[in-house]
Amino acid sequence: MLIARIRLISVVLCAVLVPSMVSANTALLKEVVISAERAAVLKTQGIQFSHGKRVWKLSAAKARTLYKTRTAADGTILLQLRPDKIYSYVNIHISPQVNNIGEQSRFVRENGTIVMIKGGIKGSIVDGVKTSLALRSALVSGKASVVVLMKQYRPSVFSAEDFSKLKFPDVLTTGETSFAGSPKNRVHNIKVGTTRFNGVVVMPGEEFSFNTYLGGVDEQNGYLPELVIKENVTTPEFGGGICQVSTTAFRAAMQAGLDITVRRNHSYPVAYYGAPGYDATVYQPSPDFRFKNDMKTPILLKTAVVGSKVRFEVLGTSDGRVVKINGPFTTEKKPDGSLTAAVAQIVTKAGKIIREENFVSKYQSPDKFPHATEANGEKLAQ
CATH class of the missing domain: 3.10.20 (Ubiquitin-like (UB roll))
Structure with a gap:
């Protein structure tokens, strides 16, 4: 069955993702x-x-x-x-x-x-x-x-005996992004954030929530102040740089052919992530990044920082799906730096397309977001 969807991603950073409780209990509407x-x-x-x-x-x-x-x-x-x-x-x-x-x-x-x-x-x-x-x-x-x-x-709680029955024989994909040129606080936050996802298991049919596993982003959880895009400014805040980790997770899930259920691009193009259109912003409690394991077997995330790169390996049992990523491509660009970009995920199995999704990202002009040139005593990469 062909599933073709176009996802137009909003760039409003602080909106809340609100699931409906109506379907959970119609008594609420009485x-x-x-x-x-x-x-x-x-x-x-x-x-x-x-x-x-x-x-x-x-x-x-x-x-x-x-x-x-x-x-x-x-x-x-x-x-x-x-x-x-x-x-x-x-x-x-x-x-x-x-x-x-x-x-x-x-x-x-x-x-x-x-x-x-x-x-x-x-x-x-x-x-x-x-x-x-x-x-x-x-x-x-x-x-x-x-x-x-x-x-x-109840998160997925396994005993060693339970887990011994699960198999992860194949490396389904490896997603990587580079944070070369990042200030030291950003590097620190990226390293702390990456550890939160090492060893996570996503069961068949389960939806992975980046923010759920990320947990608190503050000084108590080991983060340092660094630039984040918040509302209409670019300002230092604990955890700046976490989006490097979420962007890597997004690319790994895309390349593994998994079903991306929630993803939002940054408000304006960020140089760390390369060509626009292939990033995923997060902020507690929202926006979040989520994907669903639509395979019949569990997957295991193996994460690490290697040199100046974040690496997400997705381990599991191959079901024969073949994944093609087209893009990202910039489809429209204006003189003020605002632009539209797109990246497509095409998943086939036994020669038939089982999912085709086009993720459209609309970026505003960077000029709308005053950007500090210094924070924490360091020059910041632009």
Whole structure:
């Protein structure tokens, strides 16, 4: 079956990727009756979410964006949640502070033998559906506080015995990018970030999330300040250079013929990544880079920094797919430096195309993003 898709990638860096909770639980869309008195109070009553000692307060105006009310023909006042608005708020403000995703078991291949380098740890994450239902109960009953509810999160946790049954006989591809000429803080951050992905296993049908495995990007996690593109400026921030790692992961996944599910280009062309159109920007909590393992067997990531290059090896069992990458090509360029570029992934199996995707990237003019020429006492590469 031919799957042909064109993906036009937005360049707004700080938008949130908001999965819908509606499909998870249609009860969220159920309208409930509230009294006229409650409806009047809601106009001026704020809401606060709490988890342990943490509290997130919303003004009445902000709280009203999480639900809507209407008056039925018989005069009854009905309240309905807005699940996507709730999820967006939780995803931006609460989840990054309370989620504990645990850790996946990590393995490497040494001299042909698979060796466990870290055991898995279960975690917990915000239960968006239950927290939303708790919010609705609070709105109806008159409570002004909602306790954030959690659910268990189970990353791929393997024992050595379980893992011994998995095989990774083939190097499906090796993705590489060069960071030659990078300032020392950028080099440091690239090295720290690369280690986060060594030994990650992606099971059949599983979606890999770069930001999930990356974890926190701050001083406590070993990062140094370096330039990042944030909103409409280029400014030093902890973790600058992480996009070198995500770009390498993107190229490796493309070359392995895996299904790219979420990818966004940088706001403007960045020289470190070569020809425009083959990069992937990330920032916590979004934008993210994601791909799905659409093979019938697991894959193992082996990552390293070799000299001035980031290397991502994808190990697994070949299913006979053949991958062709066309591009990247610049399709339009304006005098101010803004441009459009594209790169295509064509995956065939037994002579038939099983997926063909064209990733279109629109870059703005670098002039729109004031760029520091010095940071941390060093001259910065342009």
